[in-house]
């Protein structure tokens with residue numbers, strides 16, 4: 001049984017705008033899934049189905065094999081935590097600390113556990129220094145970190161992040177990359193994120209879905225997706241800079257293996273230099 005699955009999921013807004021068209025999506029435990037697609041492709045609409053905010057027009061959404069219903073919606077929202085694109089909608093308490101504590105407190109956890117989870121989430125997001133600040137006075141990137149910490153403190157089994165890098169500075173993006181990479185191993189979480197930042201997908205994801213106009217037009221590993229350069233260009237997406245660069249070096253006759261992430265690139269470049277030494 002998959003932790004999260006959709007079968008032939010379709011959805012239209014106001015019975016007219018077809019936002020999702022027969023989506024078959026599977027997320028396994030501890031996977032890191034990237035969803036890429038141009039503006040309006042349907043990524044956020046898909047996410048809104050994962051914790052019952054939207055109901056399918058047709059098709060199914062299954063969480064641990066169960067349909068979402070009134071009787072299990074509370075349980076589902078414990079399992080599936082979503083950080084939405086607009087952090088303003090997700091931070092509302094008088095202080096950051098209270099904001100991050102809101103979710104775990106609502107889960108009925110005791111004070112010690114809540115306080116431990118809040119400390120841990122603030123530490124992971126490097127926002128301990130913002131603990132006493134009112135969230136509405138924070139910068140966009142700081143608010144984004146608070147919103148992520150709030151969901152993380154609920155320790156969901158599936159963490160969904162819609163455009164998590166929007167508003168983050170380069171250090172924020174690097175921190176995010178590091179912490180998303182440790183969540184599956186350290187906490188057993190499944191991570192699903194959407195982004196326009198394709199380089200980040202190559203660094204984090206172990207599986208990718210490509211969406212266009214409400215459909216999934218490709219899925220596969222980083223290697224399988226980022227070698228489909230024509231398809232990506234056709235639907236207005238970028239190819240990550242590392243495979244793009246290596247591809248052009250290979251075309252110039254340089255003997256170098258393909259790479260997708262920074263670490264792989266360092267390795268293949270070193271090997272290529274060793275060969276010509």
Ligand SMILES: Nc1ncnc2c1ncn2[C@@H]1O[C@H](COP(=O)(O)OP(=O)(O)OP(=O)(O)O)[C@@H](O)[C@H]1O
Nearest residue numbers: 013014017019037038039040041042043044045046
């Ligand atoms: N509340 C809404 N009412 C009507 N149409 C909507 C609504 N939200 C989204 N849509 C439409 O549904 C389609 C999919 O939008 P969605 O926000 O899911 O795309 P997205 O892939 O998340 O885009 P982006 O990358 O710009 O965030 C678009 O055509 C959009 O205009």
